[in-house]
Amino acid sequence: MEAPAIAATYEAPVSRALRRQGPRQGMRWGRLMLIGVALSFLAAFVLLPLLVVFAQAFSKGLGVYLAAVSEPTAWSAVKLTLTVAAIAVPMNLLFGVVSAWAITKFQFRGKSTLITLIDLPFAVSPVIAGLTYILLFGARGWFGPYLQAHDIRMVFAVPGIVLATLFVTFPFVARELIPVMQAQGKHDEETALSLGAGGWQVFWHVTLPNIRWGLLYGVLLCNARAMGEFGAVSVVSGHIRGLTNTMPLHVEILYNEYNYAAAFAVASLLALLALLTLAGKSFLEWRQPELRHGTRRARADLEK
Amino acid sequence: MTGPVPVPPAMTGRAARSRRVIPGFGLTLGYTMLYLSLIVLIPLSATFFRSLDSGWGHFWAVVTAPRVVASLRLSFGAALLAAAVNAVFGLVIAWVLVRYRFPFRRLIDAMVDLPFALPTAVAGIALTALYAPNGWLGRGLQPLGIHVAFTPLGVVIALIFIGLPFVVRTLQPVLEELDKEVEQAAATLGASEWQTFARVILPALWPALLTGFALAFARAVGEYGSVIFIAGNMPMKSEIAPLLIITKLEQYDYSGATAIAVVMLVLSFALMLGINALQSWASTRHGAA
Numbered sequence: 001m002e003a004p005a006i007a008a009t010y011e012a013p014v015s016r017a018l019r020r021q022g023p024r025q026g027m028r029w030g031r032l033m034l035i036g037v038a039l040s041f042l043a044a045f046v047l048l049p050l051l052v053v054f055a056q057a058f059s060k061g062l063g064v065y066l067a068a069v070s071e072p073t074a075w076s077a078v079k080l081t082l083t084v085a086a087i088a089v090p091m092n093l094l095f096g097v098v099s100a101w102a103i104t105k106f107q108f109r110g111k112s113t114l115i116t117l118i119d120l121p122f123a124v125s126p127v128i129a130g131l132t133y134i135l136l137f138g139a140r141g142w143f144g145p146y147l148q149a150h151d152i153r154m155v156f157a158v159p160g161i162v163l164a165t166l167f168v169t170f171p172f173v174a175r176e177l178i179p180v181m182q183a184q185g186k187h188d189e190e191t192a193l194s195l196g197a198g199g200w201q202v203f204w205h206v207t208l209p210n211i212r213w214g215l216l217y218g219v220l221l222c223n224a225r226a227m228g229e230f231g232a233v234s235v236v237s238g239h240i241r242g243l244t245n246t247m248p249l250h251v252e253i254l255y256n257e258y259n260y261a262a263a264f265a266v267a268s269l270l271a272l273l274a275l276l277t278l279a280g281k282s283f284l285e286w287r288q289p290e291l292r293h294g295t296r297r298a299r300a301d302l303e304k
Numbered sequence: 305m306t307g308p309v310p311v312p313p314a315m316t317g318r319a320a321r322s323r324r325v326i327p328g329f330g331l332t333l334g335y336t337m338l339y340l341s342l343i344v345l346i347p348l349s350a351t352f353f354r355s356l357d358s359g360w361g362h363f364w365a366v367v368t369a370p371r372v373v374a375s376l377r378l379s380f381g382a383a384l385l386a387a388a389v390n391a392v393f394g395l396v397i398a399w400v401l402v403r404y405r406f407p408f409r410r411l412i413d414a415m416v417d418l419p420f421a422l423p424t425a426v427a428g429i430a431l432t433a434l435y436a437p438n439g440w441l442g443r444g445l446q447p448l449g450i451h452v453a454f455t456p457l458g459v460v461i462a463l464i465f466i467g468l469p470f471v472v473r474t475l476q477p478v479l480e481e482l483d484k485e486v487e488q489a490a491a492t493l494g495a496s497e498w499q500t501f502a503r504v505i506l507p508a509l510w511p512a513l514l515t516g517f518a519l520a521f522a523r524a525v526g527e528y529g530s531v532i533f534i535a536g537n538m539p540m541k542s543e544i545a546p547l548l549i550i551t552k553l554e555q556y557d558y559s560g561a562t563a564i565a566v567v568m569l570v571l572s573f574a575l576m577l578g579i580n581a582l583q584s585w586a587s588t589r590h591g592a593a
Contacts, residue, residue, distance in 0.1 A: 030497070031404060038400040039412070041393045045465050046418050048440060049430040056433055095339050102332035114336070120344055122519075123572060125526020127546035128565045131553065132347035135354050140558060142350060166343050190325050199327035221420070228423025231528035235550060248425040248529070255429050255533065264433075267426040274421035281421075282414045292477075 053271045056264035068254075068262035069269060076242045077250035077266070080158070084233075084246060085226040088165040092222055096173025097215070101207075104181040105189070115178070121170045129167040130235025133160055156238030161246065164232035169225045173218035176291070180214030181207075183290065213288040217281065224277040228270060348569075355566040358559040366563040371539050372548060376567065378456060379545040383524035386463035387471075391517045394471025395509070401472070402479040416472050419465050424529025431462055432534040454536030459544060462530040467520030474516035475509060482508060511587040518579040525572050 058065055068074060099118060103111060121129065135141050137154035147154055154160050188210065192202045208215075230248040237244040245253065247270055254263035285292045355363060366372060401413050419427065435442045435452035442453060452458045482505065490500040528546040535542045545568055552561035 034396055035400050035404055035406055037393070038397040042397065042412060042415065044441065045461075045468060046415055048434055049427060049465065050418060050422070052433050052440065053426060053430045056430075095336070098332045099336040099340075101328060102336050105326045106329050106333070108329075108333070114340075117340060117345070120348075123522045123526075123576060124348070125528065125546050125565075125568060127528050127549050128351065128526065128569065129347075131549060131561060131565050132351045134553065135350050135558065135562065136347055138558075140556075163343070167347070170343055186326055193325055193327075202326075224421045228421075228426070230423060230425040231526075231546065234528070235553065248423050251425050251429065260433075263429060267423075267429060270423045270426045274418060274423070274426075277421040278414055278417055281417065282410075 050271060050275075053264055053267050056260060057268040059264075060261040064261050065265045065268075068259075068265035071262075073242045073245065074250060074266055077245045077247045078269070080161070080245065081227050081247040083158070084161055084165050085223055087162050088169055088226045089219060089223050091166060092169050093173050093215070093219055095170070096177050096218055096222075099174045100177035100181045101203075103178055105186050118174050119171050121167055124167075126164075126168050126229065126231030127235055130164050130232040132167075133163050133236055137163075155236050156240065157244060160236035161233050161244060164236045165226050165229055168229050168232050169222045172222035172225060173215070176218035176221065177211060177214055180211050180291070184210050213284055214291060217284045217288075217291050220277055220280050220284070224274065227273060351562055351565055351569070355559070355562045357562075362559060363563045363566075366560045367567050371543070372545075372564055374540045375543050375545040375548045376564070376571075378459065378543065379525055379568070380571065382456060382459045382463055382544075383521050383527075386460050386467055386524050387517050387521040389460075389464050390467045390471045390520045391513055394468060394516060394520075395475060395513065397468075398472045398475035398479055402476055417469050419467075420469050424466065424527065425533075427465055427530040428462065428533035431458075431465060431530065435461060435534065453534055454538075454542065456535075456542050458534035458536065459531050459542060462534050463524040463527060466527055466530055467524050470519035470523060471513070471516035474512050474519065478509060478512040511583050514579060514583045514586060518576060518583070521579075522572060522576060525568065 099114075103115065134155055137143055137147060137160065139148065141155075143154075154163070188206050189202050192206045193199075197205070227246075228248060229246075230252070233246055234249060234252070237246070237249055239245060239249060239253065241253065247266060251263050251267045251270070254260075254266065367376075397416065401409065401416075432453055433439050435445070435458060437443070437446050437451075437453065439453070445452060450457070452461055486504055487500050490504045495503065526546060528544070528550075531544055532547055535544060535547075537543050537547055545564055549561045549564050552558075552564070
């Protein structure tokens with residue numbers, strides 16, 4: 001009962017001072033100017049690049065567009081991209097859940113170093129990620145002679161593309177899950193265990209329902225990067241048309257052949273994927289608002 | 305379903321001793337370390353080992369060659385410049401999105417993440433189409449004597465694109481949590497809008513601004529896909545270091561490619577450590593925020 005009264009007494013001088021503070025007109029212009037600057041910057045750097053993709057894709061008409069996206073090499077690129085994501089995303093999903101379990105349910109020394117190491121692929125150029133696998137599995141790499149003797153192809157083949165994609169998407173699920181699981185603590189799990197549930201039961205029936213939105217969030221971001229990765233995949237793929245070309249690589253080839261309409265047509269499919277990802281992301285943030293800014297806070301908690 | 309669930313053998317002894325209630329410590333930490341080593345740590349350390357294969361002299365000769373130095377300077381210089389531009393405009397965008405209400409704000413907010421979600425190759429060809437001499441924006445800039453596509457400026461533009469969300473998304477939560485009463489107190493004490501911003505708001509934002517800057521920079525240094533289309537890739541002028549790595553690989557110059565990669569890795573790790581130190585200094589200095 002008392003609190004609002006106190007707030008009111010303190011509120012009065014503040015608003016009076018703000019009113020006295022001078023030309024409100026000036027404040028409004030300043031505000032409009034800032035909004036103008038922000039929106040122009042976003043229009044030039046975000047909106048226009050997106051629009052230009054679709055404008056260029058349809059610049060030669062619907063016929064050319066449909067021909068470009070239904071051409072056999074385009075289809076094999078789509079299939080390879082889906083295959084690679086279908087392998088890489090579940091593997092990093094499993095890693096994300098397992099590492100988040102280890103990091104958030106237990107105390108151990110070196111935890112913050114471990115988190116830094118998990119984030120490491122973000123600080124490494126995708127090209128260098130690709131290079132490391134060439135150095136390991138290429139013809140002159142450490143395991144090159146062994147692989148050649150056993151007739152196993154890693155680089156310039158699908159396994160290399162999967163490995164490079166695994167590297168660049170490595171932290172995505174883990175870094176979304178760690179804050180979510182940290183925020184939830186371990187009370188629910190401990191209660192279930194004390195009631196006699198087994199480890200797997202606790203995971204499937206207690207932990208998983210708690211983290212499902214965070215899990216989807218991580219998978220969504222991981223998948224977008226896995227399907228769109230270019231630099232790392234470019235190094236290990238060898239650009240064999242119809243065999244080791246993912247969609248982004250196919251876009252590059254068409255573009256370098258000056259086949260712009262076709263390049264942008266395939267690019268528009270990837271842009272559509274990006275828009276779907278953003279829509280899904282917004283939906284998940286609406287379902288669970290903590291997801292938006294989770295990472296930063298939990299990171300601070302963990303490092304305490 | 306309801307039967308007893310086997311506890312991983314590595315767990316039982318230690319868990320019992322340290323009275324850990326939740327199972328799976330050994331299994332999950334073991335798997336985490338194994339997978340991390342296989343996918344990230346072993347390949348990365350292989351790069352460091354391989355860089356010394358042909359000896360220190362060769363390594364030094366490669367990384368001090370003028371073309372390599374020029375590409376490293378471009379990659380790091382353009383990344384710094386782009387991160388600085390993003391720090392300024394990212395702050396304005398975060399401020400506007402958090403503090404002001406205007407039509408389509410939610411939609412515009414969601415769009416900030418587009419550079420995260422859009423594949424870099426798509427961003428690359430889109431930016432090139434925009435800024436080419438006959439593009440939507442290039443057409444207007446050309447008469448002013450500003451050439452973006454196929455110049456180092458194009459590299460900076462591409463790096464601004466991919467770095468923007470890092471700054472905005474790091475600043476937004478901090479701005480949302482900022483106590484408005486402190487600003488009102490500053491106003492009551494007679495501070496002008498600008499004084500309030502410079503003396504009250506900005507100090508509280510420094511750590512987050514530095515984090516956003518560092519993330520945008522780290523991403524930009526190694527960026528490849530969005531840059532190569534717009535850069536023109538002229539040696540000594542607009543050729544970025546990651547592209548030079550690929551060029552060397554295509555010439556089967558493995559040791560040359562590895563040497564450049566190691567320099568990039570060492571430089572970016574050193575810079576990240578420096579920025580981390582600066583950031584912890586900034587947050588202890590303005591610890592209250």
